[in-house]
């Protein structure tokens with residue numbers, strides 16, 4: 001990796017929030033993903049590989065990130081019958097990724113099978129359950145037959161996740177206050193869909209600022225297009241980290 005003094009300065013100045021960040025590599029090719037990694041340089045040590053990039057580049061890209069000593073959140077959002085999810089997790093857990101996820105809506109037996117699969121594998125990444133996608137709002141949920149809104153659905157699903165012994169949940173920052181007192185302090189609360197006031201909401205619905213997410217107890221934030229697609233990604237990242245720090249400190 002070429003020297004990048006600005007990235008090194010950011011890494012040092014924002015180390016606490018840096019360790020709580022994954023940059024979502026939602027890009028169209030392995031080459032583009034590695035170009036982003038190169039551009040952010042030593043500032044960033046955690047990346048999320050999701051469906052788009054995985055279906056382009058597969059585990060080869062994950063291996064490349066791991067070889068660079070980067071933390072990887074493999075965002076596969078597994079949602080299938082228990083046997084199939086367990087098998088997929090056994091395959092994933094041959095690699096030292098830091099975090100993987102399943103859809104909590106797969107139900108208690110699937111969540112338990114996921115837990116057992118990870119526990120019996122060579123590597124044991126953090127296993128978190130996606131509650132209600134941050135793109136979904138009241139109207140979407142009503143059309144899916146969920147009449148009492150995202151907040152109650154998140155609480156219900158978080159309980160299932162907790163009872164199955166998973167390590168945490170993915171939810172929006174808006175629901176985090178409802179989890180206080182319900183989950184332990186070590187339970188991961190992974191929050192995508194944060195936006196600064198000046199950033200486009202895009203296809204997200206239940207957004208919040210990075211300040212509010214951290215203030216509400218998020219343990220990790222996923223930052224995507226607002227950083228990766230910015231004209232100056234390092235400067236966009238600095239703005240997010242500054243905001244996250246403000247939320248942490250007050």
Ligand SMILES: O=c1ccn([C@@H]2O[C@H](COP(=O)(O)O)[C@@H](O)[C@H]2O)c(=O)[nH]1
Nearest residue numbers: 024050132133134192193222223224225
């Ligand atoms: O509920 C969820 C679960 C996962 N995601 C993922 O996070 C990023 C968000 O990207 P932005 O560009 O910041 O919107 C993306 O990879 C999603 O797949 C989510 O948004 N919501």
